[in-house]
Amino acid sequence: MTQLLVVALLAGPSPDQVESAVRRVLAKEQYRLCHEGDYPLAEDEMGWCPLVGATSSRCPALPSACKAGPQLASGKKWRAVFGRSGSGSGSGSGSGSSSEDEPRFIRLPMLGGLGQLLLWLILGAGIAAVVYAIAKNFMRSARRSDDELEPETPDQIAAAAKAAGGPIETDVERLLARARAAAARGDYARAVDDAYAALLRRLDGDGLIRIHPARTNGDYVRDLRERAELRGQVRGIVRDVERVQFGAQTPSSELFESVFARVAPLAQRTLAALALGFAVLSVLSCGGAAWKSRGPWDDTPSGRRAVIDFLNELGIKAQHRLTPLDRIGEAEGAVVLLPGVRVDDKLWSRLSRWVDDGGLLVIATGEPRLAKRVGLTLHETGAAAQEARVETKDASAQSVVAVPDRRWLSIPASEADPLLARGGSPYGAWIEKGKGAVMVLADDYLFENIALAVADDADYLVRVLKQIEHSVELCDEMTGASPTNPVTSVARGKLAPLMGQLLLLLLIFFAFKGVAFGAPRDPRPASRRAFVEHVRAVGIQYAKAHAKRHAFTLYAAYALDRLRERVQLGGRRGLSGLAEAVAQKTGRSETELMRLLVEAQSSRDVMASSGVVSQEDLSLLRELALLLKETGGAR
Amino acid sequence: MNVQEFSMRFQRLRGEIGRALVGQEEIVEHTLVAIFARGHVLLEGVPGLGKTLLVRALGQVLGCAFKRIQFTPDLMPSDVTGGNVFNQKKDAFEFFPGPVFTQLLLADEINRAPAKTQSALLEAMQERSVTADGVTRLLPRPFFVIATQNPVESQGTYPLPEAQLDRFLFKVNIRHPSPSIEKMILVNHLRGFDATALEQFGLQRVVAADEVVAMQSTLDSVRVEDGILDYITDIVARTRTHRSIYLGASPRASIALLAASRAQAASEGRDFVVPDDIKALSPGVLRHRVILHPDAEIEGISPDDCIDGILREAKVPKTAAA
Numbered sequence: 001m002t003q004l005l006v007v008a009l010l011a012g013p014s015p016d017q018v019e020s021a022v023r024r025v026l027a028k029e030q031y032r033l034c035h036e037g038d039y040p041l042a043e044d045e046m047g048w049c050p051l052v053g054a055t056s057s058r059c060p061a062l063p064s065a066c067k068a069g070p071q072l073a074s075g076k077k078w079r080a081v082f083g084r085s086g087s088g089s090g091s092g093s094g095s096g097s098s099s100e101d102e103p104r105f106i107r108l109p110m111l112g113g114l115g116q117l118l119l120w121l122i123l124g125a126g127i128a129a130v131v132y133a134i135a136k137n138f139m140r141s142a143r144r145s146d147d148e149l150e151p152e153t154p155d156q157i158a159a160a161a162k163a164a165g166g167p168i169e170t171d172v173e174r175l176l177a178r179a180r181a182a183a184a185r186g187d188y189a190r191a192v193d194d195a196y197a198a199l200l201r202r203l204d205g206d207g208l209i210r211i212h213p214a215r216t217n218g219d220y221v222r223d224l225r226e227r228a229e230l231r232g233q234v235r236g237i238v239r240d241v242e243r244v245q246f247g248a249q250t251p252s253s254e255l256f257e258s259v260f261a262r263v264a265p266l267a268q269r270t271l272a273a274l275a276l277g278f279a280v281l282s283v284l285s286c287g288g289a290a291w292k293s294r295g296p297w298d299d300t301p302s303g304r305r306a307v308i309d310f311l312n313e314l315g316i317k318a319q320h321r322l323t324p325l326d327r328i329g330e331a332e333g334a335v336v337l338l339p340g341v342r343v344d345d346k347l348w349s350r351l352s353r354w355v356d357d358g359g360l361l362v363i364a365t366g367e368p369r370l371a372k373r374v375g376l377t378l379h380e381t382g383a384a385a386q387e388a389r390v391e392t393k394d395a396s397a398q399s400v401v402a403v404p405d406r407r408w409l410s411i412p413a414s415e416a417d418p419l420l421a422r423g424g425s426p427y428g429a430w431i432e433k434g435k436g437a438v439m440v441l442a443d444d445y446l447f448e449n450i451a452l453a454v455a456d457d458a459d460y461l462v463r464v465l466k467q468i469e470h471s472v473e474l475c476d477e478m479t480g481a482s483p484t485n486p487v488t489s490v491a492r493g494k495l496a497p498l499m500g501q502l503l504l505l506l507l508i509f510f511a512f513k514g515v516a517f518g519a520p521r522d523p524r525p526a527s528r529r530a531f532v533e534h535v536r537a538v539g540i541q542y543a544k545a546h547a548k549r550h551a552f553t554l555y556a557a558y559a560l561d562r563l564r565e566r567v568q569l570g571g572r573r574g575l576s577g578l579a580e581a582v583a584q585k586t587g588r589s590e591t592e593l594m595r596l597l598v599e600a601q602s603s604r605d606v607m608a609s610s611g612v613v614s615q616e617d618l619s620l621l622r623e624l625a626l627l628l629k630e631t632g633g634a635r
Numbered sequence: 636m637n638v639q640e641f642s643m644r645f646q647r648l649r650g651e652i653g654r655a656l657v658g659q660e661e662i663v664e665h666t667l668v669a670i671f672a673r674g675h676v677l678l679e680g681v682p683g684l685g686k687t688l689l690v691r692a693l694g695q696v697l698g699c700a701f702k703r704i705q706f707t708p709d710l711m712p713s714d715v716t717g718g719n720v721f722n723q724k725k726d727a728f729e730f731f732p733g734p735v736f737t738q739l740l741l742a743d744e745i746n747r748a749p750a751k752t753q754s755a756l757l758e759a760m761q762e763r764s765v766t767a768d769g770v771t772r773l774l775p776r777p778f779f780v781i782a783t784q785n786p787v788e789s790q791g792t793y794p795l796p797e798a799q800l801d802r803f804l805f806k807v808n809i810r811h812p813s814p815s816i817e818k819m820i821l822v823n824h825l826r827g828f829d830a831t832a833l834e835q836f837g838l839q840r841v842v843a844a845d846e847v848v849a850m851q852s853t854l855d856s857v858r859v860e861d862g863i864l865d866y867i868t869d870i871v872a873r874t875r876t877h878r879s880i881y882l883g884a885s886p887r888a889s890i891a892l893l894a895a896s897r898a899q900a901a902s903e904g905r906d907f908v909v910p911d912d913i914k915a916l917s918p919g920v921l922r923h924r925v926i927l928h929p930d931a932e933i934e935g936i937s938p939d940d941c942i943d944g945i946l947r948e949a950k951v952p953k954t955a956a957a
Contacts, residue, residue, distance in 0.1 A: 193953070212947075213950045213951060213954055214946065214947050214948055214949055214950060214951055215951065215954070216909070216910045216911040216914050216951050216954075217909065217910070217911060218909070218910075218911030218914070218915070219911070219914075242905075242907070242909050243907070245860070245953045246858070246860045246862075246863065246907045246908065246909050246910075246953070247858060247905070247906065247907035248858055248906070248907065529930065533930075533933060536933065537929035537930060537932070537933050538929070540929065540932065540933070541929055544794070
């Protein structure tokens with residue numbers, strides 16, 4: 001395998017290809033470290049700065065960010081970066097001010113004794129109101145059931161039982177079971193009914209139809225118009241069922257079997273679809289097998305997304321692994337162990353077998369325990385970046401790998417071959433094992449985004465991994481962290497209290513099943529209609545009956561009567577007397593008023609057969625209305 | 636004749652009329668249902684939608700005698716029913732039958748004639764006879780009236796009295812065709828269709844008049860389950876208590892619904908009525924038999940809205956939901 005590695009190192013993509021792939025990846029806006037000169041670097045990321053140089057053609061903004069110095073403590077960087085990303089702010093938030101690091105809480109204003117008392121009173125009143133509403137509902141439903149189920153005679157009891165027909169069964173499985181039971185005891189009519197009800201309930205449950213007491217079988221069939229095949233099947237069943245329900249056909253065993261044989265597959269098919277949907281949802285709730293990115297923090301200098309993008313650019317299928325490592329399959333691809341991954345003895349045995357079968361295991365956890373498992377010792381360097389450059393042992397490979405100096409490996413005389421060395425200290429080792437190999441790196445720097453911007457790190461990485469025909473999976477603290485079942489998912493999401501409350505709510509709901517929360521009441525009646533609308537309605541009726549003229553004469557009579565009531569006639573009689581009195585009250589011309597009153601009077605006498613109201617009549621109507629208003633209002 | 640044969644002929648009739656009257660399948664079906672249920676049809680629609688064509692095509696395919704009365708304001712009852720005329724040669728009054736003595740009568744624009752003339756049809760439609768000068772004369776069998784009226788022009792019209800409206804089994808609203816249907820109509824005309832010369836178009840006679848009577852009799856064998864009767868009475872009763880309806884439908888409406896539903900069932904080859912028949916036919920049977928409150932009219936509520944609401948509430952017999 002060492003020979004294979006050498007061949008791979010020589011036969012990988014050309015440096016130009018690697019360089020252009022790196023530039024394409026780092027040019028993406030999401031990698032802000034290459035585009036924002038004030039990008040806040042964390043303390044541990046500063047170790048890269050001496051390796052970057054004064055300028056960087058791949059990542060132009062990185063030297064400026066390095067000059068600004070560390071702006072985040074390493075422990076705070078994810079939170080800070082994530083917060084900046086979420087707010088959309090370009091820069092400046094990570095200036096290291098202490099106020100930003102402090103946790104923020106929402107504090108209620110301090111309430112005095114009276115305020116607290118009021119608060120508790122409001123809370124108490126709210127709870128009491130809820131309890132009262134529930135209790136009242138219980139009492140009402142109990143009273144209602146007492147009222148409804150108090151037949152006095154046996155006949156009434158039987159009639160009531162027949163009318164009630166028991167509770168409506170809506171469960172498909174129980175309906176099917178009930179149909180079979182009815183058929184077994186020879187009640188085929190009931191059996192057919194139940195089988196058909198099961199079908200409808202299933203379709204209703206799937207949202208394909210909407211069951212309602214006022215809907216016919218034809219309505220249900222029409223609901224399925226977009227599913228021609230299903231519609232045809234249901235129509236056939238409906239035809240047979242209706243023949244029994246409304247026709248003269250006597251229900252028989254054969255008919256039931258025929259109906260049931262067609263209903264059952266439909267019900268089971270939807271059941272299978274539901275099960276599949278549930279399974280998919282369960283899988284989703286438990287997390288996928290692999291992710292390309294885990295969140296915005298993966299775009300930071302210490303993240304992995306750029307590395308994954310880069311490898312994918314060059315045809316190496318790389319991704320984060322979420323599936324637990326103990327489910328690792330046949331020997332295929334490479335598994336890179338990064339800091340945070342949990343490897344116990346059992347898992348290590350499994351990984352060893354996997355390597356024996358031909359897998360490539362890259363240990364880059366920077367953890368002495370794992371290095372020890374392959375007979376290597378990991379040492380802390382202590383002084384960062386003193387010996388930054390690492391040369392490959394293979395002289396034919398031209399790559400110069402540069403990573404911050406933090407750890408080194410000591411390799412006892414064994415089967416391990418030093419792969420990379422920093423000065424005299426090995427940085428990486430290659431161990432052949434079975435059909436596969438284990439590659440050990442002193443840390444995970446080569447798999448950080450920022451490594452792509454430095455020296456030939458990217459080139460070296462792709463040459464090592466290019467030999468892998470299958471995928472490269474990066475494993476860290478998220479690997480195996482996704483829950484294996486929905487219960488664990490709920491527990492890990494700290495959703496148990498919420499789910500508990502929802503369950504409680506459901507229990508209360510089911511306690512009231514069939515009883516509305518609150519007294520049922522009719523819809524709120526429309527507000528009182530305006531008088532003018534009544535008048536219009538009456539007018540329309542008159543118009544429909546061709547009685548416009550009649551309406552006009554009625555109004556004229558009404559106006560004359562009102563005028564007589566409103567003025568002091570004082571012994572004056574006839575229209576002239578009325579005109580005189582109105583003139584006195586309104587100050588209008590008596591002659592003009594006389595004309596108006598005479599016209600009104602004559603309109604009563606004219607019973608025009610045409611029923612047509614002329615423009616003059618309408619003018620007279622308006623003048624009378626105005627006069628009424630002047631003498632004391634429209635009414 | 637059994638219901639299968641009935642259904643077969645019904646479908647042939649529908650198909651043949653559909654050749655002449657394109658895109659009005661529902662109206663054709665309702666009209667045929669009314670004919671076989673021994674009912675009459677009131678077609679309401681603006682001019683030019685094929686009302687007259689429908690009746691002419693019906694006369695052609697049913698093999699029935701067809702006459703048309705154009706109702707006008709000066710039309711007299713005797714112009715419809717006929718009357719006794721003094722024959723000087725015989726020195727006696729002789730009855731001259733009016734156009735009502737036919738099998739298929741088109742009363743075109745029936746609301747243009749005054750109420751007394753409209754009422755001349757009352758006895759003919761209900762009793763299928765005409766009484767003149769104390770002598771009652773039976774009309775030929777089968778007999779059905781298809782009346783038309785225009786809902787837009789109200790000047791110079793006389794709305795049909797409630798008693799007259801109640802005689803119609805169906806009131807069918809004819810609406811404008813969709814653009815695609817209208818295109819088909821044009822294509823038909825390009826191919827030489829002439830509404831005034833249906834014989835040349837090759838419209839076939841599917842049944843004879845006596846076969847129509849036989850088909851009407853077949854409906855007596857269509858079974859109506861007790862729950863269906865409850866459903867009909869429930870629907871009709873709800874029209875009497877609906878808050879937007881001033882006057883609900885009469886028992887004649889229930890009878891009409893029952894008869895029409897039997898014809899509908901037979902047309903689909905069933906010897907029993909199902910709730911869907913009732914639900915489908917209720918708007919056509921009830922819309923002209925209810926009178927709305929003025930308030931409801933102002934709010935723009937139509938009889939169809941009320942009936943639709945009733946059908947959404949009336950409980951269907953033997954439903955899985957109850």
